[in-house]
Amino acid sequence: MDHVFGPVLSRRLGLSLGVDLLPLKTCSMDCSYCEIGSTTCLTTRRDRFVPEMRVLREIRSVCDQDFDFLTFAGSGEPTLHSGLGDIIRAAREMMDRPIAVITNSSLLTSPAVRREVASADLVLPSLDAASQDVFEQIDRPAPGLLIGDIIEGLKSFRTEFGGEIWLEVMLVKGVNETDAERIAKAAEEISPDRLQLNTVVRPPSEPVLPLSQDEMLDMLEVFPDAEIIPDWDWQVPPAAEAQILSLLNQGATVEDLSAGTELSCSDLMKYLKILEAEKKITRSSLDGRLFFFAKI
Ligand code: SF4
Incomplete structure (x- = not known):
């Protein structure tokens, strides 16, 4: 199968059956911590990157498997696929499992994209910065993307979407810690159902560093309502x-x-x-x- 993968065990989503709508690696950002490598197609232009019928055929062939979420994620930013809303709606007809979208939030500035993403049950957007210089350093966005607009897009999405929003903040040592208070203020205004702090866990292609466990715990003072999601301390007793x-x-x-x-x-x-x-x-x-x- 080319577009459906898993189910994989995900700490955030349980058993997640993934749907990948993009050729590797097509994204509106080139995050320094990205674990799937450098962005080769940096774009904000939406397109039908892979044929919807092929994706839906693959979903149909596995949708009776055991999984908790059908999750749109993978080789880049899923909202770049201009058929996302249609694919979500068609997938919903095939199965009774909830649908999640993992997004870097960049295209939620567009009301049309927000309407498509709102077809999901759960949306997991990310917000790694609240000031433009830190945004450019950590997420290296496509030209024209402004973090202020993205935050406004997230706030609008909150008012328009009746499902759950789990906002993720990826913290990278020496890069965005200085922006933490501004990110926390923006997150409060966005008002997600859950706020999840992460740090670099799987080896990214670049030498970026995680926050230590103590540093992550200290971040809970800045983000008092957040939960910590990385798995660097996981050990099986x-x-x-x-x-x-x-x-x-x-x-x-x-x-x-x-x-x-x-x-x-x-x-x-x-x-x-x-x-x-x-x-x-x-x-x-x-x-x-x-x-x-x-x-x-
Ligand atoms: S938004 Fe996601 S896929 Fe795109 S570069 Fe960042 S981490 Fe990688």
Whole structure:
């Protein structure tokens, strides 16, 4: 499949079936921390980058699998696809699972784009700066993008959209910490349902640095209503690992594991992600459900 990937375990979204509407890597920004590499097509011009019918065929072929969200994200900025609204509406006809859009917020300045994105159930926009110089340093936007306009777009979107907005702030050491108070003020005005602080976790292509755990905790004083989402401190406690691996001898879903242990689905997802990275478990989709197996 070219446009649908996963389901992948996502700490923010649980089991997420991804939809990628763009050729790698097409974006309106070239963020210094981007984990999928440098932007080769830096643009704010919307287009039908990939054929909608092909995307919808792929979604139809996997939509009875086990997942929590159908998530538009991937090789760039999904709102650059000018058929986004049509694709979301058609996908909704095929399945009863909620639809999420991860966006860098840049095109939410446009009422037409806001209307399309509002077809989703959950929108996860990002805001990494509140002043133009920091915006240009951290996100390296396409010419013409102004952070003041983007903040206004986010505020308008809040008033127009009845679903949930989870606003993400990516913090990069020595780059946007100085803008934190202004970002916090803008976030308060945007009034998202959740405010999530992140820092560099997966190795980006450039040498940017994460905030330490203590520095992230200090940021909670600037963003008192925020939650912290990075996974740099994730470790599987030995007792939990033994429990999980013994239940995975026969194979189990996240729900089976949750029923057979004291662990929440959210903790299980992060633990499974680590065990998978450590090659201690594998996954397989059976009858549309995602099973995990211990490696022998
Ligand atoms: S907006 Fe997202 S995809 Fe685009 S450069 Fe930034 S992190 Fe990468």
